[in-house]
Amino acid sequence: MSETATVIDPYTPARPLGGSTDAPPPVRHVCIVGGGSAGWMTALLLATTAYGPRLKVTVLESPQVGIIGVGEGSTPWLRRFFETLGIEEAEWMPACHATYKSGITFEGWSGRPGFARYFHPFVSMLDNMTMPAFVDHVHARLDGADVPAHPDRFFVAAALARQAKGPRAAADFPFDVWYGYHFDATLLGQFLARKATDRGVDHRQRHVNQVLLNEQGDIAALQLDDGETLAADFFVDCTGFASLLTGQALRTPFIGFGDNLFNDAAVAMPTPLHGPLESQTVATAMRHGWAWKIPLTHRQGHGYVYSSAHCSADEAETELRRHLGLLDADIQARHLKMRVGRMEQIWQRNCVAIGLSQGFIEPLEATALLYVQVTASMLVEVLEKRALGPDAQAQFNEAMRQRFENTRDYIVAHYKTTSRTDTAYWRANAENMHLSDSLKGVLMTWMSRKPLIPGLKAGRFGQGYPAVSWYALLAGMGVFPDAEDLTPPTTAQARHDLTAIDDFIAHSLRHFPDHRALLADIPPGNSHRLLQTYAW
Template sequence: MKNASELKDIVIVGGGSAGWMSAMILADTLAAKGVTITVLESPTVGVIGVGEGSTPALKRFFDSLNIAESEWMPQCNATFKSGITFDGWSTKPGFGKYFHQFSTMVDKLTQPVFISNVHARLQGVDVDARPDDYFLSRLLVENKLAPLAGESFPFTATYGYHFDAALLGKFLHKKALERGVRYRVCHVTRATQDADGNIAAVHTSDGEAVAADLFIDCSGFSALLIDKTLKTPFVSYSDVLFNDAAVALPTPLEGPIAPQTVSTAMKYGWAWQIPLTNRYGNGYVYSTRYCDADQAETELRHKLGQLDGSTPARHLKMKIGRVAQHWNKNCVAVGLSQGFLEPLEATALYLTQMTVAIFALFLDKGDFSEPARHAYNQEVNGFFDGHRDYIVAHFKTSSRADTAYWRDNASELDGMSDSLKGIFGTWLQAKDLSAELVRQDLERYYPVGSWYALMAGMGVFPAARMASAQEASGHAEQRAQMREFLRRCALNFRDHKLVLQEMVGR
């Protein structure tokens, strides 16, 4: 098959968030072309979902499909997310905690001030250059406000969500069936290939063969089609990202709900806290090179005060890296089958969404040739590698040294990509980081404000000299004005928990 006009049947192997998100995007793209889309979901394979966070891209996904927040959020115990607090990643005085913001329109006024102060601090002037005081989303979190502005406030906020991943998969399942996607419960055990190496059919445990023109592999870490059948090479990130396991443990939710994820540095990795409407999702992402599952669970239980063991914990293994070809022959790998990055920046669903959305653009072009597959794979690999570098930067900027884990994650440039070395070199030389990101075409992965928040939030600065009286006075006045401006902007937003409760009542 060399062009989309020959495409009649698509089979998606696996459900869950990846499978049903793929079904929704492809059904929307191919709605008028008479292509049959069928999801094959196993009754015996569970969903890897423990309560997840998203980037703002998930809002674009639902908006593109005309699905209202008031419809899907209550069904998935979802809350809003305005950013991430990183706690304990840096040991530098004054930098023990920082907030990574999701942008708002107000940032066009405040971010230039932040960046100006960062560059002054890089030049050694002792001015405040932490990101927390310069972004409206930080005040929304501090005051536990939903990122939905009142009608009289003309500036919007960008935001993501927290949600129960298993419930999200069920919701997308229901919506996909409403849009004509077919569904079968069966356990796929293997696939067979034709003379050209393409997948001819997948075979179920009942002995049935299911043929299609195109297969989407959403079979999770088992990667039944892309790996076990097509033997696609895997590119491991384990040399720069050590974490390969996680333990998850829910705790009760009480009181107001802050619209943020909290990432807390631990002895051998980091812990997340994600607020849903019915509970907190908690977990500890760690490296099995440095501790075992029992040690990790004990450390997490100590943190959460859950020492009695009455609530069972879930243990997960993670394969960190990506396949070399996400589109190989007549198979496109999506979700865990194509690769995975530890969920430090909530990239899992984003990479799933981008993988399918980019493939949909290639479908529109109608070209299934080898050059088209090569271009597609280069683009998707760029997203994976770009997000890898941003996550690696968290560990390379951390100043913790209390365990061998953190010492081995130290900030030497060895092991980093040339791209990341260029970013660090630009920063440490106090040059224009925005220009470097443009030069490398990296803003498509993370915007300049995210990079400044990370580097400044971790305290990656030279020793500071005392600011002159004039500099100190000017900065103090500017900071006071900034905080007052943002305080007044925040008055246009309402209580997060109340907004969520109103959604349930609609």
């Protein structure tokens, strides 16, 4: 897809981090190849840089290439993205059929009695009132005491999801709950495109026939299908799994995660929306992977993420249809292939890969858009600092490597701690020994009945996710001594008043509206509330 061309290199030599901000910007034109959520999120962030008015941003969107768009979930950091850009929920959410997300329920991942399902909550200011009791009960149970240690009892977010309440409290309630969203990914891309073009981004519907490199090996220009040659200073690869620029033109090696994560395919299909509108994603364990349920305002999004080494596409579709009670329904299924892993270098020469072109970790924790947001924000930062030299590039790539591998570890932990043995797929996951030292540190600390928090805070292991996530996962999976081996707790082990915790959560819930009612009348932004990293 590439060849060397004699084109004047527009890429200005880099300045180190901390260079003079009075100097002319080294990048005057950024060309983003590919639209969708990744391309348009990046375009919007670039258009609002410190020198945005002097920066030309072009998005090339091929009419020949479809967009991978299904019902999708996000982490709470998407909220900050919209707040940074001054875009109200009341504007974008209805346009994208979006709903609120308090967290994720994991159904059927554990066969341990009492732990058939658990909820992974997003962080809340209110958790500072209940998390200490949860952690104490976890360690008491690890020590053999028969005390309740299931995470669902201790977190407001779990109760919000169960009762189909929205995670935005009344204005007079001074505590913030972090939340994410569910949305139609195709509609989100279209909404962001409109916003970006309104803010001056140049949108061209053109197909790239060829990537032209200069003598130094940088991208000099793109040969388009209408014969035009488009040059730019810097390029962003948002071409999905094809990775047209980073992978094909610049020949960046790809590092697969197949030894750690077996799932590499998915089948998706929608169903009508019935019953309560819960503010949660549901991830249900299946024979060869897991199925998602994502509520939008007009339908339910369903899909099955599976390992093609253990299950054919037809078998996966049949299992999903049976799971949904739709074996004979005339609803078309959509099959997808996933390339799980990351590019060796996310920033290669004068090109940064963002979105699926940079890598992908299966969607169990909805991190895809988080990586788009993080990478685009990091790109904005280096452009604003005019720090495009080798040191800045190395720091950038190392930061992204750590993010990918930290997230991979957390996802792998779901499979490693499973107690399911009903299929070869689950047995292979439980027996998998391709674990990082960091993940081994988490699991060894847990099994040795020591607190995780000191090691997490010191950076010895488990980076990328807060303590509440690790405790919710391991306790939610029921990784404790067998019930018959538990003994009555001592007075110290049973010192927390669980009835008081139940009452606290029940009283807190009164300040949160029904999810449907909240979506019907979304209030103005609540950016005045504290968006901070909470103690846990």
